[in-house]
Amino acid sequence: MGLVQTKDQQLFIGVDGGGSKCRATIYTADGTVLGTGVAGRANPLHGLAQTFASIEASTRQALLDAGMKETDSHLLVAGLGLAGVNVPRLYQDVISWQHPFAAMYVTTDLHTACIGAHRGADGAVIITGTGSCGYAHVGDDSLSIGGHGFALGDKGSGAWLGLKAAEHVLLALDGFATPTALTEMLLKHFGVSDALGIVEHLAGKSSSCYAELARSVLDCANAGDEVARGIVQEGADYISEMARKLFSLNPVRFSMIGGLAEPLQAWLGSDVVAKISETLAPPELGAMYFAQQQFNSVNINE
Template identity: 85%
Template sequence: MGLVQTKDPQLFLGVDGGGSKCRASIYLADGTVLGTGVAGRANPLHGLTQALESIETSTRLALRDAGLQETDCQLLVAGLGLAGVNVPHLYQDIINWQHPFAAMYVTTDLHAACIGAHRGADGAVIITGTGSCGYAHVGNTSLSIGGHGFALGDKGSGAWLGLKAAEHVLLALDGFAAPTGLTQVLLQQLDVSDALGIVEKLAGKSSSCYAALARGVLDCAHQGDAVAAAIVQEGADYISEMARKLFSLNPVRFSMIGGLAEPLQAWLAADVVANISPTLAPPELGAMYFAQQQLNQQQLKQQHL
């Protein structure tokens, strides 16, 4: 890939694209943030066109926030950390994109999150948001767990919590399970009054629609609702086991990222909680670090040609 000559100082773009939103930030080479923009979901598994549109929209908003022109997009060296690109053909779809940047480097949202969480050092992360997945990088060894997408996997995620709650409430409304406080909470969240209303609101919908129900499940669990508590505990037990598998690589640091990272801590195993370290930087900065690393490697290769 040929590189376009860029302004001095060098401008970088870091993108964190997931199942619910896409966040893009523009940086100087030293990591100083110039501007940030947020758009819709950017997981190509749920639609390549939408993912690319979200990347472009969040980038435009970041440029505007930085006081730059939209045409300055062509000056950016972009690092994209995207959900879904662990699937080979989706990675290739993104790579084949006629992008508007000076250069573009693509990795998974997990990899970018891990780089950011530990500011480029080795470590492990678990993302618990709309989906769930784990990643560790120690020395020359990497381990990736989960991230199979809704509804094949993502256990312990917001989407999974919402799905399990909806399944139970439908059983309760049909008379096959005992109704609990969770039943009324979910009906209120969806603004419906019966099982058909739930089906109409949720059937065939995206993971983010189910994830929107997670807060109600967690609230019910904290209030002592037995069904909600059992759902949350099952999900948290899976996350704890995921963490222990990552610990087998002996990472120096371990962080949890995502909207459920904090709410789930009360339900995680004590040995896992004891190992949690704060994230040092956001995933979009990790994506920017990745772009820097790839650019430097490419420039070194060109110098030796």
């Protein structure tokens, strides 16, 4: 199996899969980082083959970064935090994978992010990056909110901001609404002059392509554009309401994670902002903690 002899010597890899990238970090049993790797999107909801390929690619990078061989993945006990594995069918698909690790433990990306943010302690998190979702774990209770994916849910996420902006700009260019600075921004972003040019750049594209527009939408909103302000405030209101639902479990700590966590703060309710604590460790360490706990409980009699 490639497992090393004692628990203290066992190496772990924590993997954080997401809608735009997959990050993997190799740790010793005491949490020391040996090496990291990053690859493309790893979201089982949007393709298993790509998810597995991204996990393998980020693992290979992490192994090389750690001074190990690309083929040494069989030495690692893996913890995977992946979107969509709360769906039973997808969980089955992922754990059925002929993975290259000594052992593999799978949970949601929300769960591993929460474990990481509070360094193993109870708490709540909201992730707003390409997608959006919330999770709280307090004692035996846990609560998961949103995270239904692009374009079905994920209000307040980067992809949602981009989609709403593109929708509005196309309506404006077709004469159904008044063009604003947001319209100019989107045309400039793609270097095009009409609706067709925008559609050509966005049709059939993944959530990460839409999320690339989010910063510009926020810039327009912060500069006072009424349409952009309306979109950003609607998204932020949803995130604030999500936080309040998580607070119903009375979590000791609450963190916000993801590329939009900081820029969205100015738009959130002051009651929510007052409760934000810094994240203590990244989701990859949360995934490693999760794997270590599962592995040690399974191998308790070794």
